[in-house]
Amino acid sequence: MIYPLAHLLGGLVLLCAFSLLSQRRLAAMISIYQLEALILSAAAAWQGYAQHELSLYLTAAITLVIKAGIAPIVLRRIVHNFNLIRAVETAMPVGVSMILGVGLIGVAVLVVLPTTINSVGLTREDLAISLSVVLLGLLVMTTRRNAVSQVIGFLSTENGLVLAAIGMPGMPFVAELSVALLVLLAFMVVGVFLLRIREHFDTLDLSGIEEIERRGR
Amino acid sequence: MNHELTLPIGLPGQGMHLGVDPLSCLFLAILAPQILAVAVGEDRESVLFWVFVLGMVLAVVAADAFSLVFGFELMSAASWVLVLRGDRKPATLYAGIAMFSGACLVPALFLPAGGVAFGLILLGAGAKAGLAPLHAWLPRAHPAPPAGISALMSGGMVKVALYVIIRYGFVVMAPDVKPWWGIALIFAGGASVLIGSLRAVLETELKVVLACSTVEHVGLIATGLGIGLLAKGFGDNALAATALQGALLLAVAHGLFKPLLFLGAGAVKHATGTNSLDWLGGLIRGMPHLGGLMILGCAGMAALPLGPGFAPEFLLLHAVFGAAGTGGILGRIGFEALLAVLGLSAAMALVSGLRIVGIGFLGRPRTLRAAAAEEAGWPVLAGMALLAVLCVPVALLPGLLLAAMQPVFAELVPGAAPQPLAYAPFPLALLLAGFAAGAWWFVKIFGARGEREVPAWQGGFGKPPPWLPFGNPMTQATGTGFSEPIARAFGYTILGAKHLDPGEVYVLAPLARLHQVLTRAAERVRRATIRQRLAFVFGALVMFLLALGLAQGG
Numbered sequence: 001m002i003y004p005l006a007h008l009l010g011g012l013v014l015l016c017a018f019s020l021l022s023q024r025r026l027a028a029m030i031s032i033y034q035l036e037a038l039i040l041s042a043a044a045a046w047q048g049y050a051q052h053e054l055s056l057y058l059t060a061a062i063t064l065v066i067k068a069g070i071a072p073i074v075l076r077r078i079v080h081n082f083n084l085i086r087a088v089e090t091a092m093p094v095g096v097s098m099i100l101g102v103g104l105i106g107v108a109v110l111v112v113l114p115t116t117i118n119s120v121g122l123t124r125e126d127l128a129i130s131l132s133v134v135l136l137g138l139l140v141m142t143t144r145r146n147a148v149s150q151v152i153g154f155l156s157t158e159n160g161l162v163l164a165a166i167g168m169p170g171m172p173f174v175a176e177l178s179v180a181l182l183v184l185l186a187f188m189v190v191g192v193f194l195l196r197i198r199e200h201f202d203t204l205d206l207s208g209i210e211e212i213e214r215r216g217r
Numbered sequence: 218m219n220h221e222l223t224l225p226i227g228l229p230g231q232g233m234h235l236g237v238d239p240l241s242c243l244f245l246a247i248l249a250p251q252i253l254a255v256a257v258g259e260d261r262e263s264v265l266f267w268v269f270v271l272g273m274v275l276a277v278v279a280a281d282a283f284s285l286v287f288g289f290e291l292m293s294a295a296s297w298v299l300v301l302r303g304d305r306k307p308a309t310l311y312a313g314i315a316m317f318s319g320a321c322l323v324p325a326l327f328l329p330a331g332g333v334a335f336g337l338i339l340l341g342a343g344a345k346a347g348l349a350p351l352h353a354w355l356p357r358a359h360p361a362p363p364a365g366i367s368a369l370m371s372g373g374m375v376k377v378a379l380y381v382i383i384r385y386g387f388v389v390m391a392p393d394v395k396p397w398w399g400i401a402l403i404f405a406g407g408a409s410v411l412i413g414s415l416r417a418v419l420e421t422e423l424k425v426v427l428a429c430s431t432v433e434h435v436g437l438i439a440t441g442l443g444i445g446l447l448a449k450g451f452g453d454n455a456l457a458a459t460a461l462q463g464a465l466l467l468a469v470a471h472g473l474f475k476p477l478l479f480l481g482a483g484a485v486k487h488a489t490g491t492n493s494l495d496w497l498g499g500l501i502r503g504m505p506h507l508g509g510l511m512i513l514g515c516a517g518m519a520a521l522p523l524g525p526g527f528a529p530e531f532l533l534l535h536a537v538f539g540a541a542g543t544g545g546i547l548g549r550i551g552f553e554a555l556l557a558v559l560g561l562s563a564a565m566a567l568v569s570g571l572r573i574v575g576i577g578f579l580g581r582p583r584t585l586r587a588a589a590a591e592e593a594g595w596p597v598l599a600g601m602a603l604l605a606v607l608c609v610p611v612a613l614l615p616g617l618l619l620a621a622m623q624p625v626f627a628e629l630v631p632g633a634a635p636q637p638l639a640y641a642p643f644p645l646a647l648l649l650a651g652f653a654a655g656a657w658w659f660v661k662i663f664g665a666r667g668e669r670e671v672p673a674w675q676g677g678f679g680k681p682p683p684w685l686p687f688g689n690p691m692t693q694a695t696g697t698g699f700s701e702p703i704a705r706a707f708g709y710t711i712l713g714a715k716h717l718d719p720g721e722v723y724v725l726a727p728l729a730r731l732h733q734v735l736t737r738a739a740e741r742v743r744r745a746t747i748r749q750r751l752a753f754v755f756g757a758l759v760m761f762l763l764a765l766g767l768a769q770g771g
Contacts, residue, residue: 091748107759110766135759142752150748 006050006167009043010129013163014105017136017156021101021143024088029152030075037067040159047166056166059178063162066182071155079148089145097143101136108132126167133160151188158185221280228283236280239624240388244277244380247469250607251372251476255365258480258600269295269369273377282326285381290319292377293345296362296370303361310725311358318345322381330390335398338385339405346378348439349408352432353720356416359431360424360492364483367424368476371431376468379438386446387629394450402443407558409436411711412718414565418703419716421696423482423492423577426569427475430518433562434471437533438464440555444536448543449630456539458626458635462619463532465626469618470525470611474517477604478573481511484593485577489586494572494696499582503590508578510601517608519570520563523642523649525608528615531640534559565703572699581690613643 016036023029041063048056079086090097108131116124137160140153158181165177227233237245252270255261272295275288293315301308321341328334340351347355359371386398413432420426441464448457484507485500486492501508516524537559541552582588592598611618616638626633708716745753 104759107762107766111762111769114766114769138751138755138758142748142755145748 005046006043007125007129009039009046010126010163010167012039013043013159014129014132014136017133017160018098018101018105020140020152020156021098021136022094024090024094026079026086026088026146026148027076029088029149030072030079033075033152033155034068034072036156036159037063037071040163041068043163044166051169059162059166062178062182067155067159067185071185075148075152085146088149091143091145097139100143101139104135104139105132108135123167123169127164130160130164130167133157133163136160154188155185227287231281231283233284233287234280235275235278235284237278239622239628240380240384241277243465243469243622243625244376245274247376247472248273248277248373250604251369251472254476254480254600254603255369256600257603258597259363259365259483263299265295265298266366266369269299269366273369273373276377277380285384286319286323286326289322289345289377289381292374293319296366296374299366300358300362300370302366303363307354307358307361310354311361314344314351314354314358317351318342318378326385330393332393332395332397335386335390335393336401338382339398339401342378342381343405343439346375346382346435346439347409347432348405348435349412349432350405350720350724352409352412352435353718353725355432356420356425356428356718359428360422364424364479364486367428367483368479371428371479372472372476375431375435376472379435379442379468382439383442383629386442387449394446396447396450399443399445399447399450402439402446403555404443406436406439406441406443407555409433410440410562411436411558412720414562414569415703415707415711416718417569418565418572418700419708419712421494423485423494423497423573424479426494426573427478427482427518430566430569431471431475433566434467434475437530437559437562438467438471440464440559441467441529441533441536444540445630448540451543453543454630454633455636456536456543457630458633459532459539460536461626461629462622462635462638463529463536465622466532466611466615466619467526467529470517470529470608473604473608473611474514474525477510477601477608478514478518480597480601480604481507481514481593484597485590488590488593489584491584491586494576496584497577497582497587498580498584498690498693499578500587500590501578503588504592506598507593507601510598510605511578512574513605513608514601515570515574517612519567521567521570523612523646525612526566527612528638528640528642530559530563532638535639561707568700568703572696576694576696576699580693583690583693583695613646616641 013036016032016039020029020032020036023032041060044056044060044063048054048060109128112128112131113124116127134157137153137155137157140156141150144150144153161181162178221234221236224233224235248270255266269292272288272290272292276285276292277288279285279288297308297312297315300311318341321337321344325334325337325341328337344351355375359367361367362370382402386394386402409432413429413434413436417426417429417433420429441460444460445457445464448454448460482492484504485497488504489497489500491497513524517526520526520530534556537552537556541549541556544552582590619635619638623635626635704716712718713722
């Protein structure tokens with residue numbers, strides 16, 4: 001009963017991470033990220049119930065409040081306030097990036113299943129799923145040109161790490177890990193948006209282009 | 218005669234081992250006169266000069282690999298700074314070559330003896346010695362520093378590099394000798410001889426001519442060493458000894474006349490402000506002593522009979538004849554071709570020696586500065602005279618010298634009994650002197666009494682036009698014009714239409730292109746955006762995971 005549900009929730013997280021790749025609009029990406037964080041929070045709560053770990057409930061709460069609640073709201077507000085371009089600029093066609101994503105899931109399974117052959121039987125799939133989520137998040141970061149979508153990719157990667165951490169029975173410092181990742185997340189968001197760094201990560205110095213864009217609007 | 222000395226400095230726990238055996242004694246004897254001459258002539262106040270000397274001596278007396286490399290690299294570094302005093306671009310080229318040779322030598326000396334190690338030594342030391350195809354730097358870098366340093370680089374440093382080849386080919390790795398080692402040396406030497414001698418005829422700068430001639434002589438020495446190595450590998454000890462006699466005697470002779478010529482070239486530059494043969498001429502009137510010494514040096518460089526360069530070439534040709542008589546059909550053809558190359562290069566060397574003397578020192582001055590040249594200072598003359606005096610026994614008593622070098626040959630080719638030298642210049646010289654004295658006496662008794670001084674055949678000029686009563690010195694043949702027939706006969710076929718050195722076209726130019734490509738790639742990496750860098754790291758991660766998974770799964 002424990003593992004099928006855990007696997008189902010993990011699989012749903014993976015599905016969300018994968019569908020991030022296919023989205024062309026920022027609003028949709030933020031919503032899917034919100035959904036992903038929600039499922040992750042459910043998974044953490046379920047693992048907390050199954051492992052009788054209080055700290056996992058804490059993780060679930062943090063995930064629910066901050067990642068599924070505050071972060072998407074902040075992101076949406078930023079998109080709205082700074083009047084960012086709503087379409088996602090991709091560095092390669094969406095179809096190609098999805099094919100690459102399928103390949104990455106294959107790589108994750110190929111790595112995890114043989115290397116962990118001697119470890120606890122039923123967490124292996126969980127680990128494969130988490131690694132896939134991490135790799136897919138990195139793929140989102142590398143194939144998108146907008147800073148917002150890259151940050152969403154980063155957040156998705158971080159979700160994968162948390163998924164791996166909660167799936168391991170007896171993994172210490174899960175809550176601490178999630179808090180630390182949260183701090184990182186917060187700095188990322190603050191660094192990218194509140195300091196108004198740039199619309200793109202794609203060029204190093206965009207002050208001139210930003211100026212032109214501002215005048216154009 | 219194996220004296221070992223251990224210094225407490227160097228590698229921790231081991232120190233530096235210094236020792237002399239006949240081979241290193243011979244090379245010390247080659248180095249000593251030129252160091253002395255250069256120190257007398259100029260440069261003795263420079264600390265770097267003495268560091269350079271220390272490096273050379275250390276490389277020669279080293280008894281372990283670490284000391285050898287240390288001395289060699291000390292020599293390279295000091296000479297690089299000294300070249301830098303002359304000019305920046307050649308110094309950069311030279312630094313590249315020195316690093317390349319260091320990068321080849323350091324692993325080679327610590328590898329187990331064998332083909333790979335000797336190949337690396339050949340590359341490293343050969344590049345430093347100026348063996349083809351890595352010789353293109355030498356005619357650029359050797360003329361750049363002040364004359365004394367040029368002299369020592371040309372006469373001493375290339376010898377140290379050859380010493381490394383001899384030390385490892387004949388002594389350290391002696392049990393593992395393979396035939397191809399000798400063949401590689403012969404090929405590299407033959408190519409250097411051909412290119413060096415041809416360029417020595419075509420260049421117009423005096424010091425560049427001398428540097429090209431150094432390439433030729435290094436090639437000759439390497440050819441001799443190659444034949445010696447080959448013959449030793451086949452067990453033909455007499456032939457090996459003959460080839461080594463030629464090579465080492467040439468090293469001795471070249472170590473005397475080449476520094477002499479470089480010192481003289483420096484004095485010429487000092488006196489006239491230029492080294493270009495096209496702007497010199499008639500120097501022997503202004504600087505008679507220097508001119509006489511230069512003629513002596515050029516006689517050595519041109520391998521004239523009764524000069525210091527003749528006996529070694531004689532021995533080398535003997536060795537090539539001997540080698541041509543022993544091998545299979547391919548070997549025979551190859552050695553016949555080598556013979557042709559050596560013959561051609563001997564003729565070229567004659568032309569280039571004649572050109573230096575004839576264009577630079579005889580004839581009429583082409584410029585006012587050449588006409589106003591004054592005799593060089595006594596230190597330079599004293600240094601050159603020292604080398605010239607030492608040339609005399611090499612020129613007239615090579616048999617005695619070879620007998621004195623017998624322990625070296627016994628060390629390099631154990632059990633060799635070299636044939637006595639069939640060339641006896643001393644009686645020949647006595648005979649000639651007798652004839653000359655007789656002729657002089659005959660003219661004195663029966664010749665005409667009065668004296669009248671006129672230039673023979675008008676000095677080679679036509680009658681001067683009435684508006685220019687003293688004639689125009691510019692109507693004389695220039696250095697370029699003098700070498701034009703040879704440029705047409707051989708230059709176009711061997712060096713191509715523009716007389717470019719194959720070493721530059723096929724080695725330096727591709728390296729320059731590679732450098733450009735790599736620079737562009739580095740620039741592209743530097744200008745990559747954050748996303749591209751991220752993608753790169755990500756790709757590397759995925760590759761790693763893939764490799765891990767495949768290795769585990771398979």
